[in-house]
Amino acid sequence: LSEEMVAFFKKTIEHRKQRESVSRSSHIKSFSVGVFGVARRTFVAPDEEAKTKLRRENARQMYGASAERILAMETLIDMRFEQEYARKRPPLWPNIPLRL
Numbered sequence: 001l002s003e004e005m006v007a008f009f010k011k012t013i014e015h016r017k018q019r020e021s022v023s024r025s026s027h028i029k030s031f032s033v034g035v036f037g038v039a040r041r042t043f044v045a046p047d048e049e050a051k052t053k054l055r056r057e058n059a060r061q062m063y064g065a066s067a068e069r070i071l072a073m074e075t076l077i078d079m080r081f082e083q084e085y086a087r088k089r090p091p092l093w094p095n096i097p098l099r100l
Contacts, residue, residue: 034092
């Protein structure tokens with residue numbers, strides 16, 4: 001085999017690995033898609049304090065002086081939704097594998 005052919009095969013193998021990794025990462029199983037988005041497993045704990053600070057900053061920018069009142073209403077709606085969802089456990093539709 002010539003050097004050009006060996007280089008071609010190496011590049012082909014690398015390209016195939018890249019393509020397979022992209023297809024694996026882009027394919028999402030239907031059971032991992034939920035009401036709150038795509039569930040991803042991780043060992044890192046979510047930074048709730050940073051999320052809360054960012055949410056309050058965004059609310060202050062969008063709503064101004066009434067930001068706290070609107071955030072309280074949003075939180076109440078989210079809490080009620082989560083309670084109803086936990087109580088009724090509705091099936092998600094469509095329940096077929098999606099390629100997202």
